[in-house]
Amino acid sequence: MGNARNTEAPSGTAGWLVGAVVVVALFALPLILSQLGRTGEYWIWVTTEMLIMALFAMSLNLILGYGGMVSFGHAAFFGVGAYTVALLMKKAGAPLWLALALAPVTAAIAAAIIGWFCVRLIGLYFAILTLAFGQLLYMVVFQWYTFTGGDDGIHGIPKPEILTPIAYYFLCLVLFLICFLAMRMIVNSSFGLTIRTIRENMERAKFIGVNVRRFQWYNFILAGAFAGLAGGLLCELNRFAQTEFLHWSKSAEPILASLVGGMYSLVGPAIGSTVLIFLKIIVQQAHPSLVETWAIFLGLILLAVVLFAPGGLVGLYQRLTGKSET
Amino acid sequence: MADHVLQIEGLSKSFEGSQVFNNISFSVDKGELSSIIGPNGAGKTTLFNLMTGYHVPDSGRVLFMGKNIAGRQPYDIVRLGIARAFQRTNIFPRMSVLENLLSTVITKNGGNLNVVTPSAKLKSAHERSYEILESVGLADVAHRQSGTLAHGNQKRLDIAVALALEPQLLLLDEPTAGMSPEERWQTVELVQRLWEDLKITMLFIEHDMDIVFKISQKVRVLCYRTLLAEGTPAEISSNEQVIEAYLGEEV
Amino acid sequence: MSVQFYLFLLVNGLSLGMLLFIIASGLTLVFGVLRVINFAHGSLYMIGAFLAYSLSLLLTGGSLFSFFVMLLVVPPLIAVIGFILEYTLFRRIYRAEHLLQLLLTYALVLILDDLVRVIWGGDPRNVARPDFLAGSVNFFGMALPSYNVFILFVGPAIAIGLWLMLFRTRAGNLMRATVSYPDTLGALGVNVSWVMTSTFMLGCWLAGLGGVLMSSFANIDLGIGMEKIIECFAVVVIGGLGSVGGALLGSLIIGVGITWLPVLLASFGVQEASRWALVFPYAMMALVLIVRPWGLFGKPER
Numbered sequence: 066m067g068n069a070r071n072t073e074a075p076s077g078t079a080g081w082l083v084g085a086v087v088v089v090a091l092f093a094l095p096l097i098l099s100q101l102g103r104t105g106e107y108w109i110w111v112t113t114e115m116l117i118m119a120l121f122a123m124s125l126n127l128i129l130g131y132g133g134m135v136s137f138g139h140a141a142f143f144g145v146g147a148y149t150v151a152l153l154m155k156k157a158g159a160p161l162w163l164a165l166a167l168a169p170v171t172a173a174i175a176a177a178i179i180g181w182f183c184v185r186l187i188g189l190y191f192a193i194l195t196l197a198f199g200q201l202l203y204m205v206v207f208q209w210y211t212f213t214g215g216d217d218g219i220h221g222i223p224k225p226e227i228l229t230p231i232a233y234y235f236l237c238l239v240l241f242l243i244c245f246l247a248m249r250m251i252v253n254s255s256f257g258l259t260i261r262t263i264r265e266n267m268e269r270a271k272f273i274g275v276n277v278r279r280f281q282w283y284n285f286i287l288a289g290a291f292a293g294l295a296g297g298l299l300c301e302l303n304r305f306a307q308t309e310f311l312h313w314s315k316s317a318e319p320i321l322a323s324l325v326g327g328m329y330s331l332v333g334p335a336i337g338s339t340v341l342i343f344l345k346i347i348v349q350q351a352h353p354s355l356v357e358t359w360a361i362f363l364g365l366i367l368l369a370v371v372l373f374a375p376g377g378l379v380g381l382y383q384r385l386t387g388k389s390e391t
Numbered sequence: 392m393a394d395h396v397l398q399i400e401g402l403s404k405s406f407e408g409s410q411v412f413n414n415i416s417f418s419v420d421k422g423e424l425s426s427i428i429g430p431n432g433a434g435k436t437t438l439f440n441l442m443t444g445y446h447v448p449d450s451g452r453v454l455f456m457g458k459n460i461a462g463r464q465p466y467d468i469v470r471l472g473i474a475r476a477f478q479r480t481n482i483f484p485r486m487s488v489l490e491n492l493l494s495t496v497i498t499k500n501g502g503n504l505n506v507v508t509p510s511a512k513l514k515s516a517h518e519r520s521y522e523i524l525e526s527v528g529l530a531d532v533a534h535r536q537s538g539t540l541a542h543g544n545q546k547r548l549d550i551a552v553a554l555a556l557e558p559q560l561l562l563l564d565e566p567t568a569g570m571s572p573e574e575r576w577q578t579v580e581l582v583q584r585l586w587e588d589l590k591i592t593m594l595f596i597e598h599d600m601d602i603v604f605k606i607s608q609k610v611r612v613l614c615y616r617t618l619l620a621e622g623t624p625a626e627i628s629s630n631e632q633v634i635e636a637y638l639g640e641e642v
Numbered sequence: 643m644s645v646q647f648y649l650f651l652l653v654n655g656l657s658l659g660m661l662l663f664i665i666a667s668g669l670t671l672v673f674g675v676l677r678v679i680n681f682a683h684g685s686l687y688m689i690g691a692f693l694a695y696s697l698s699l700l701l702t703g704g705s706l707f708s709f710f711v712m713l714l715v716v717p718p719l720i721a722v723i724g725f726i727l728e729y730t731l732f733r734r735i736y737r738a739e740h741l742l743q744l745l746l747t748y749a750l751v752l753i754l755d756d757l758v759r760v761i762w763g764g765d766p767r768n769v770a771r772p773d774f775l776a777g778s779v780n781f782f783g784m785a786l787p788s789y790n791v792f793i794l795f796v797g798p799a800i801a802i803g804l805w806l807m808l809f810r811t812r813a814g815n816l817m818r819a820t821v822s823y824p825d826t827l828g829a830l831g832v833n834v835s836w837v838m839t840s841t842f843m844l845g846c847w848l849a850g851l852g853g854v855l856m857s858s859f860a861n862i863d864l865g866i867g868m869e870k871i872i873e874c875f876a877v878v879v880i881g882g883l884g885s886v887g888g889a890l891l892g893s894l895i896i897g898v899g900i901t902w903l904p905v906l907l908a909s910f911g912v913q914e915a916s917r918w919a920l921v922f923p924y925a926m927m928a929l930v931l932i933v934r935p936w937g938l939f940g941k942p943e944r
Contacts, residue, residue, distance in 0.1 A: 129741075135740060135741045185932070185935075186931060189740050190931060190935050192740070192744070193679075193875060193931065194928060196875070197876075197879075197924050197927040197928040197931060200872065200924045201924040204920060204921045207917075208917045208920070210914070250506065251506050253509040253511065254505055254506045254508060255494075255502050255503045255505040256506040257510070258493065258494045258503070259497070259498065259503040261494075265483035265484060265485055265486055266481065266482065266483050266484070268481065269482065271465040271466050272469060272474070272475060272481075273495045273498050273552060273555075273556060274498045275503065276466045277466070314868075317748060320745065321745070357756070357759060358756055359756075360752040360753070360755065360756040361752065361753050361757065361760075363749075364749040364752030364756070365749075367748070368731070371735070371742050371749065375738070375742055
């Protein structure tokens with residue numbers, strides 16, 4: 066009966082308890098960090114980034130882990146969200162709330178257009194087409210100086226007066242939690258179940274009456290929208306948008322996070338993303354010369370996960386505690 | 392017209408130049424339990440694939456309840472009322488047995504765009520799923536991960552998934568393939584019982600002649616790219632062409 | 643603009659395409675036999691280019707001797723690296739999901755690219771062309787760089803060599819058979835994993851060769867691996883994954899397209915035409931995938 070777990074999100078009292086503790090800790094964190102002066106400010110910035118990147122990783126996992134669709138162009142929607150915020154705030158003078166509200170909308174529109182073509186392909190071909198579209202968008206942003214600022218990016222995005230780093234942390238935390246609950250709802254819903262049937266066995270899904278392409282498309286759009294919000298939030302945090310946000314190496318980040326954290330759970334990618342950012346900082350602080358070799362560390366971690374723990378951290382945890390993977 | 396659930400009219404299909412069917416026609420009566428036999432490579436599964444939208448015929452029509460469905464999408468045909476179980480087990484392996492059914496019931500009810508209600512809380516869908524699992528005898532393993540079931544039970548699950556679609560025509564592709572003799576007869580009894588209880592039309596592919604002749608009302612023989620013969624078990628077993636072409640070696 | 647100018651561009655485009663073909667044919671061969679898209683192919687090519695650079699410092703750069711030493715030494719070295727990678731890593735993932743395969747090769751990109759940075763640093767480098775290829779040849783009144791013309795001969799030679807090997811030798815037969823019937827071959831007593839290792843080494847040898855040739859073609863820096871692997875993706879997607887003939891066609895389309903488009907766009911009055919032309923490989927790749935996902939030369943998979 067160990068493998069009887071229907072929901073892939075943490076369930077049961079233990080899950081709720083851990084969740085509650087984590088949420089309380091996340092709310093209490095800035096109160097502690099704010100006592101630590103410069104270091105504290107730095108860590109508030111870092112944890113805000115962690116929340117945003119965790120959201121980005123979770124958004125990809127809607128299609129990757131739950132949908133079984135390997136996208137190498139997810140950064141496109143992250144970037145569209147970021148540039149939406151940058152352009153609206155810098156060029157149109159829009160308020161932050163409006164810009165942040167529109168970021169997922171524009172990202173969803175981009176995902177709808179790109180996804181419409183991509184879901185016609187499966188497997189490796191799907192992955193390559195997402196890569197091609199992602200890079201296409203990257204190139205357009207890169208070249209279109211007059212609109213996007215090209216490789217200079219857009220800098221000096223206005224910051225509302227009241228938005229101290231701590232306030233922004235709380236804003237991101239609340240949005241993260243809302244998105245987390247929304248995604249949890251989605252993956253546990255009938256829609257989520259349908260998406261999983263497609264991942265498990267696409268041909269059979271067709272023969273139970275699922276219009277596979279349509280559902281993959283909807284899922285692609287949803288994932289794009291969440292990524293767009295993440296991109297918008299990061300843009301405001303950094304107060305700039307740059308072409309790197311759309312580059313395919315950015316698309317790889319949430320994939321790595323999902324792999325390291327564990328793809329078949331909702332929190333896995335968030336954990337993976339946080340662990341990777343944390344490790345990066347540790348490595349860099351251990352010795353300045355190690356900054357250059359972070360990619361080697363990352364590559365070695367990745368190799369180890371691929372070869373020895375394809376279920377990621379969550380998979381390892383489940384193996385250790387005797388719960389099997391769903 | 393009314394008493395034919397399915398009519399195949401002049402169906403032809405080739406793959407990469409080699410012809411699988413040449414101008415096949417037959418019809419299936421409403422409420423019939425019939426079988427398709429034929430040597431390996433006669434295209435029995437391909438015929439199912441053509442009926443369910445997996446392949447598009449080169450020419451000819453597939454009429455289901457009088458409507459041409461040739462070339463339609465599989466999910467479309469399923470909704471019209473044709474369901475199938477597969478020769479090689481075809482389930483959702485990393486989902487529980489219950490979830491296999493639940494997702495099918497939800498899809499059948501058109502509720503799979505619901506992103507709000509947890510699927511675990513859909514009471515009527517659960518009840519329906521259990522009902523079907525009971526009818527095929529899988530209720531006590533409902534919470535097992537389906538990929539870990541024994542082969543015979545996976546095939547039953549495959550049939551259960553097809554049943555959950557409440558089809559008017561159920562296609563079973565070698566429902567007893569790979570089973571032990573004992574399991575085979577259990578499955579045959581199951582198929583016959585389901586047919587009697589649900590009063591649906593069933594068409595199955597089978598290799599085991601004992602099974603074919605025991606339960607089918609009508610037998611169709613596919614051979615040499617055409618429908619070689621059609622008739623009651625008694626007619627088929629005494630048909631000289633069939634004996635020569637197919638049964639000769641075995642019977 | 644004169645016809646001669648366009649011809650000049652055509653020759654340059656073709657030689658760029660031929661270089662691309664040498665690299666991309668390795669990628670597509672490896673995919674064909676191993677069913678793995680090797681992201682690290684670009685990194686191996688880059689290592690080849692930087693090894694050529696180091697060798698040219700050791701030997702007297704610019705001499706014919708050092709050029710031939712580079713051509714003889716570097717590609718086999720890359721093949722040896724390939725052997726190590728295949729034997730220790732790739733072998734373990736042939737039966738894994740696509741995603742794990744892609745991520746393994748991506749991990750190698752991260753590691754190899756950073757190793758190149760650590761060893762050679764981030765400055766752009768170039769390798770002097772050997773004297774006899776440093777000048778230009780006169781061709782119908784055009785002064786064509788002799789090095790480009792040289793590559794115009796090397797590319798087809800490699801293409802013919804690959805064709806002969808694939809279709810006229812036992813090794814090639816085995817490779818092609820492995821593509822279609824890996825299990826049957828194994829049952830027939832063929833050492834399939836050896837065929838795979840050799841194919842992988844051949845692919846790496848081609849990457850290394852491309853690296854050596856590129857080191858004297860243009861400046862090399864840390865970005866060339868990433869840049870080339872994406873171009874190679876475009877090439878193999880256009881031609882059809884796994885098809886060497888397709889890779890040849892795809893390379894020429896991309897090579898000629900990249901050189902011609904800026905001029906063409908500029909003649910229509912497009913600003914910053916040379917920058918916009920860089921979109922071309924991605925646009926082609928997306929277009930082919932949408933219209934004919936299996937590529938111009940490939941076969942649809944079912």
